[in-house]
Amino acid sequence: MRVRVLLLILIVLAFGAAGLLHAQVSNPIADPVVKRGLTVQIKEIARLPDTRGLRPADQEVVPAGWARVSYVRDIADGRRFANDSRGFLYLLDRNNQTSVYADVAAAFPFAIYNRLESGFIGFTFHPDFARNGLFYTVHGERAKDNPGKLNFIPPGYTEVDVNHHDVITEWHATNPAANTFEGTRRELLRVGQVVTNLTHPFGAVEFNPTSKPGAPDYGLLYTSGSDLGFSNGGGPNASNPRQTQRLDTVVTAILRIDPRSPSVSGGTKGLGDYTIPAINKFAADGDPNTLGEIYAYGFRNAHRLSWDLTDGTMFVSDIGMSNIEEINIVREGNNYGWMQREGFFDNGVTKPGGVLGQVFPLPADILNGERKDGFTYPVAIYDHNDGQSITDGFAYHGRIPALRGKFVFGDIVRGRLFVADLAAMKAADDGIPRTVAPVEEIQLYIKDASGKRTYVTLRELIEAKNGATVTRADLHIGRSRDGELFITSRQDGTIRMLVPDSE
Numbered sequence: 347m348r349v350r351v352l353l354l355i356l357i358v359l360a361f362g363a364a365g366l367l368h369a370q371v372s373n374p375i376a377d378p379v380v381k382r383g384l385t386v387q388i389k390e391i392a393r394l395p396d397t398r399g400l401r402p403a404d405q406e407v408v409p410a411g412w413a414r415v416s417y418v419r420d421i422a423d424g425r426r427f428a429n430d431s432r433g434f435l436y437l438l439d440r441n442n443q444t445s446v447y448a449d450v451a452a453a454f455p456f457a458i459y460n461r462l463e464s465g466f467i468g469f470t471f472h473p474d475f476a477r478n479g480l481f482y483t484v485h486g487e488r489a490k491d492n493p494g495k496l497n498f499i500p501p502g503y504t505e506v507d508v509n510h511h512d513v514i515t516e517w518h519a520t521n522p523a524a525n526t527f528e529g530t531r532r533e534l535l536r537v538g539q540v541v542t543n544l545t546h547p548f549g550a551v552e553f554n555p556t557s558k559p560g561a562p563d564y565g566l567l568y569t570s571g572s573d574l575g576f577s578n579g580g581g582p583n584a585s586n587p588r589q590t591q592r593l594d595t596v597v598t599a600i601l602r603i604d605p606r607s608p609s610v611s612g613g614t615k616g617l618g619d620y621t622i623p624a625i626n627k628f629a630a631d632g633d634p635n636t637l638g639e640i641y642a643y644g645f646r647n648a649h650r651l652s653w654d655l656t657d658g659t660m661f662v663s664d665i666g667m668s669n670i671e672e673i674n675i676v677r678e679g680n681n682y683g684w685m686q687r688e689g690f691f692d693n694g695v696t697k698p699g700g701v702l703g704q705v706f707p708l709p710a711d712i713l714n715g716e717r718k719d720g721f722t723y724p725v726a727i728y729d730h731n732d733g734q735s736i737t738d739g740f741a742y743h744g745r746i747p748a749l750r751g752k753f754v755f756g757d758i759v760r761g762r763l764f765v766a767d768l769a770a771m772k773a774a775d776d777g778i779p780r781t782v783a784p785v786e787e788i789q790l791y792i793k794d795a796s797g798k799r800t801y802v803t804l805r806e807l808i809e810a811k812n813g814a815t816v817t818r819a820d821l822h823i824g825r826s827r828d829g830e831l832f833i834t835s836r837q838d839g840t841i842r843m844l845v846p847d848s849e
Contacts, residue, residue, distance in 0.1 A: 371691060371705050374669050375729040379764060384748055385789045386763075386844050387799075388807070392442035394839040397432045405459045411820065412812065413839030414465070420827035421471050423523070428834075428841060431465035433457065435483075437525055442841075448517070448527035456487040456494070458510070462820060462836060464544050470551045472605075473565065479519035479529065482551045482567060482605065486544045487511040497618040499538040500574065500589055500597055507583060508538035512547045514569065514618070516605055534605060535618035537596060541579025546572040546665075549649035556658040562625045571600035571645035573684060577667055577702065585702055587685045587695050591644065593628060593636040598684055600648060600662070600676065602626055602641040614638065627679040644682035644721065648674070654741035655829065659772065663736045663755060664724070667693075668703035671736035672724035673755060673766070675775045683721040690723050690779035708779060715778030725774040726753070726766040726783045733757030737821050741768055744829040745846050754788070754823065754831060754844075761804035761819025761835070763788040804833065811838040 394413035398406075407414070414431040421427070426438040433451020436444045450466045451457060459465040464486045472480040487494065489508045499508060513536050520529040539547065550570040557563040574597050576589045589597045596617070604611060604621035613621035614629065622629045622638040629638030647665040654661070660676040670689030674682055685693050685702070690713060694704030711717040728736075739755030752765040770783035791799045792807075805819050820836035826843075833842040 369706050370694075370700075371669075371707060373729070373731070374689065374691060374705060375727065375731070379728050379732040379762075379785050379787050381787045381789045383789075384765065384786060385791055385801075386746060386748060387847055387849070388790045388792060388802075388804075388833060388842050389845045389849065390840055390842050392428075392438055392444065392841045393811075394428060394430055394434075394436055394444055394841070396839065397430055397434065400432055401459045407460060407462055409817075411835070411837040411839065414462070414820075414836040415834045415839055415841065416820075416822045416836055417468055418824040418826075418832040418834060418841055419469070419471065421475055422473075422827070423476055424827075425525075426826075427469070427471075429466055429469055430839070431462075431467060431836070432459055433466045435466070435469060435527075438841075445525065447525065450483060450485065453531065454485055454487060454513075456492045456511075457485050458488050458544060461544050463547055463549065467547060468550050468570075470553060470567075473553050473555075473557075475519075476522050479522040480605070481517050481519070482534075483515050483517065484548045484551055484569075485513055485515070486547045487513060489538070494533075494536050496538045497536050498596055500540055500576075501592070501595055502588075503538075503540045503583070505538065507540040509542060509581075510539040510544045510547070512537040512539060512574075514548060514551060532607070532619065534603075534620050535616075537574070539574050539579070540583040541575035542581030542584070543575065543579050545575030545579035546577070546647040546649070547574075548572060549647075550651055552651045554653055554658070554660070556653050556655055562623075565604070566623055567603050567605045567620075568641065568651055569601040569603075570651060571598060571643065571648035571662070571664075573598050573646050577646055577685070587702075590685045591681070593633075593640060593643065596637065596640075598645050599637070599640045599643040600645065600651070601639045602678075603639050641678055642676050642680050642682065644680075644684050644686075645674075646684040646688075648682075650738040651676075652738065652740050652825070654768065656741070656743060659741070661739055661741070661753065663739050665735050666730075669705045669729055670724075670727050671729070671733055671757070673726040673736070673739055673753065673771070674722065674724050675772070677722065680722040681720055683723070687721055687723070689727045689729075690782075713780045715776070715781075718777070721779075723779040724782060725771040726755075726785055728757075728764070728785055732760075733762060734759040738823040740823060740825045740831060742829070742831065744831070746830075746844060747846075749844070756821050756823060757819075758821050759818045761808070761821045763790065763804070763821075763833075804835070807842070808835050808838045808840075811840055 694700030
């Protein structure tokens with residue numbers, strides 16, 4: 347009898363395992379992203395200085411790119427700034443000639459530069475910079491021998507587990523109109539990462555550009571949302587689903603903070619030396635177990651944020667694990683599913699016998715929106731047949747007719763540029779997981795002096811500039827003050843723009 351029961355159990359387990367294997371989705375999106383005749387001119391406008399060799403060899407990304415630019419920003423007075431993550435903040439004059447505005451690296455002796463996500467990662471200027479002289483940076487540091495005081499360590503870990511620090515700093519320029527920084531700085535937040543590599547650090551700090559003086563959101567600082575490397579950061583502390591789907595941690599969360607010290611604002615202190623905005627949903631929920639600085643959560647690596655300048659819709663680019671890259675519309679208080687979801691699929695960690703990196707179909711009633719599961723789903727996606735890591739995206743309302751009314755984004759590794767219709771993306775924010783906007787690829791071209799077009803890929807442009815092949819494009823996108831789009835690469839240090847055919 348026992349033998350029969352055991353045999354029956356083994357049969358059930360075998361069929362269950364076979365069913366699990368059969369249910370796994372190996373090609374999540376069957377139709378590839380293709381070019382459908384959307385062509386746009388790309389034009390070089392500047393190149394940052396060559397900074398290869400300025401960091402120790404063991405602190406350098408291999409192969410080393412020319413200048414690792416990932417952000418270009420215009421401020422209200424017309425000046426343009428760009429970063430090199432090796433530690434320099436550059437000012438570009440009206441002729442796009444560069445000079446060092448701030449040597450960020452000099453201020454941070456424990457900064458590390460051996461990963462593309464490391465070093466001087468991001469920056470933004472306060473909307474009142476001309477008056478108050480404030481701007482903000484994000485950088486990563488090593489933990490060994492670091493005297494910095496941590497404000498947060500993931501739950502269940504202690505300082506001895508910490509390998510890296512993510513640091514947000516406020517800088518105060520004595521003279522905001524000067525073309526070289528002089529002034530002071532203040533640390534806002536220092537977060538400990540416990541994974542082996544500096545994976546998915548804070549990548550962005552942003553102010554809502556649609557918020558006007560006097561509005562509740564004006565002057566509040568948003569951060570990117572990250573799992574802090576718990577998906578695949580390496581070492582014994584990696585791949586820990588228990589760190590996600592929580593409201594007592596910054597892991598997977600976009601934060602919204604008032605960067606003023608509570609000693610100045612008189613408000614509630616956050617984890618670091620900043621104020622928790624009273625308007626935040628989780629600050630007003632009366633629950634002491636939720637962090638009041640959380641704006642939204644459940645992201646794997648929501649490394650870039652942007653807003654539609656016409657209606658204030660907030661978008662985020664969230665880098666997937668092994669299958670899906672996604673754009674989400676961000677609503678305060680919403681949960682975007684990681685590690686339970688990737689795109690509109692079940693993550694393998696949710697399945698008996700499944701593993702991180704696998705995806706499985708959602709139940710039909712959830713997929714079709716007939717039953718709610720508490721998660722918010724993306725409005726545009728592509729899979730790893732078409733790319734490997736989603737980059738910045740912006741709602742476009744500029745001078746290029748073919749791009750107006752579209753959301754322009756791309757893939758970091760392959761350097762492809764994509765668009766999705768803005769109206770279709772906003773319509774996809776309907777609570778039905780399977781509803782997503784179609785995606786198509788932009789075909790780039792350059793023009794010579796005679797006006798002749800040559801169709802190119804971004805990788806081809808980078809390789810021509812460097813005189814060598816590249817394994818990845820390291821694409822990032824930025825938006826100018828007048829709504830046009832910068833195209834940059836951390837491989838060749840070049841700033842390009844998408845421009846109308848008439849130019």
